[in-house]
Amino acid sequence: MSIEQILKDRSGNQCELSGSSDDLVVYAVPPVDGQSADRAILISQELHEQINGEQLDPNLWRGLNDAMWSQEPPVQVMAWRMLKRLTKQGETWAQDLLDMLYLDDALVTWAESGLVEEEQQVIQRDNNGVKLEAGDNVVLIKDLDVKGTSFTAKRGTPVRGISLTDNPDHIEGRVNGVRIVILTKFVKKQ
Structure with a gap:
């Protein structure tokens, strides 16, 4: 059985972070040690695009209120990471949820390992807040x-x-x- 099918069965063919059933894709939760349903989640395309974006739309992530209680480790890890990012954006509701979320030590280590890369990355922005890339004019x-x-x-x-x-x-x-x-x-x- 394919990873996608395993995830569809596990999630009831819904996004594991929002509950949406539109445009679902498989997302391997970093760091990835090969292809496994134990290290992946099924999410909507809309959320998938937000994960790697710089600014999160808080309204799209309200489903984390339910997702954080999932019994699936990769869902818990992504809920923790996204709540952490929303908290950095000043979303107080995300901080409240993060304070309630409990992860065992192994899951906290996994969740933090995905944030380290983001936090270490230096991002330059112009006076309007637009991200600058090497080679830009x-x-x-x-x-x-x-x-x-x-x-x-x-x-x-x-x-x-x-x-x-x-x-x-x-x-x-x-x-x-x-x-x-x-x-x-x-x-x-x-």
């Missing part, structure tokens, strides 16, 4: 004095093919042929 939104040079980078100057740094507030780029560090709050993605 940005425009300066303020005149900037460039230390160590005799010129000022003028507002409106394009900076092409930026590089990211380990600091979420800094990017690197070339202005007038000089490679400089620029504060992300002074750029706008093109």
Whole structure:
């Protein structure tokens, strides 16, 4: 029997996090040690897209109120992870649910192992909050004095093919042929 069929039987052909029965997909709960129904859940496509997104729509995750009580370990782990992310977004209802949720030590370790990668990732954002990627083109939104040079980078100057740094507030780029560090709050993605 396929993993998808096992998950459909286990969940009653419904999303294990929301209860929806529309557009269901298999999601392997990271970290994945091979294909197994014991490490996967059946979720709606809508939630699947949200899992890897930066901002969660809290209304789509209200089903976690029921899902957190599931007896299936991968459902419990994903409920914990998503409640944790919603709490970071300031959702007080998610914190209340997280406070009630009990996971044994092995499940907490599994749940936390998926969050470590997210927390360690540095994300740079421009002055509008848009995520910046290596190679993006940005425009300066303020005149900037460039230390160590005799010129000022003028507002409106394009900076092409930026590089990211380990600091979420800094990017690197070339202005007038000089490679400089620029504060992300002074750029706008093109």
